[in-house]
Ligand code: TXA
């Protein structure tokens with residue numbers, strides 16, 4: 001686990017406007033002092049992320065929400081009190097003092113309280129908010145283990161606080177409070193159904209997560225995101241092995257992420273099966289690590305057996321869709 005000296009070094013980096021990498025329950029974050037435009041700018045530069053894609057401010061507890069937000073609708077407060085610390089991000093009207101580098105110049109700011117002992121210790125020791133996207137290069141797979149971060153950034157991103165594998169494994173659910181009704185901006189491990197049952201209202205489904213979908217009118221829409229370097233296809237259980245066989249016949253090597261034990265493959269060359277859990281929460285926890293390791297396997301293609309539909313699979317299906325090639329294709 002993290003030793004106090006590492007924590008002190010990380011705090012020192014934050015205070016000097018430099019970046020650090022820290023674990024959260026969802027994915028590892030690449031963090032900077034949210035009140036320091038220079039630090040925030042470093043995050044964008046390191047990631048290669050367009051400046052109009054705003055960051056999430058991580059805070060220590062719900063008690064500090066008012067430092068970032070100028071207005072808290074009743075439903076937002078209820079969600080914060082129910083689900084924080086936890087994998088839920090709220091987009092709320094921001095205070096003027098929040099640097100435009102964090103919000104992309106918007107009126108709103110995204111805030112969450114992470115549920116990870118190392119993140120909590122860091123936030124406590126630092127004393128302020130930490131603006132942090134996932135610690136991956138823009139558009140690539142999110143990191144759920146420290147080696148994923150080391151592989152893409154080496155030492156470039158500053159100190160990496162070790163926190164073991166992330167227990168949730170997919171990014172937080174994002175709920176926006178801009179119009180009259182709350183809107184689901186990104187599905188995550190807290191399902192939309194659960195939030196709606198708790199609030200007793202239905203959310204809008206705008207799907208405005210901007211790392212995944214380019215704003216209209218901007219070039220590069222259709223670009224793939226959360227994606228491995230190896231082309232990835234998602235296929236229904238019926239179609240999966242037929243597709244695998246035809247690729248193998250063409251001489252391709254294939255890595256398959258599957259619910260089965262891979263028995264279908266007996267005697268086939270060129271194919272490696274990686275089994276994954278049938279339970280949505282375990283699947284989510286294993287997904288990015290599985291894709292990272294398939295991506296390193298040197299395969300010509302990655303095939304993924306499509307999970308079922310249904311809201312408990314919402315976050316997983318969303319990330320798979322974004323990771324597929326052709327982009328967005330199933
Ligand atoms: O689980 C997570 O949320 C992780 C960990 C590190 O906390 N963070 C994460 O950050 O996934 P990132 O930057 O990869 O995704 C943040 C998303 C982006 O899609 C961004 O467009 C959206 O939040 N976002 C941030 N501020 C926003 C705002 N003011 N309005 C709408 N969307 C916003």
Ligand code: MG
Nearest residue numbers: 133134142211
């Ligand atoms: Mg990300």
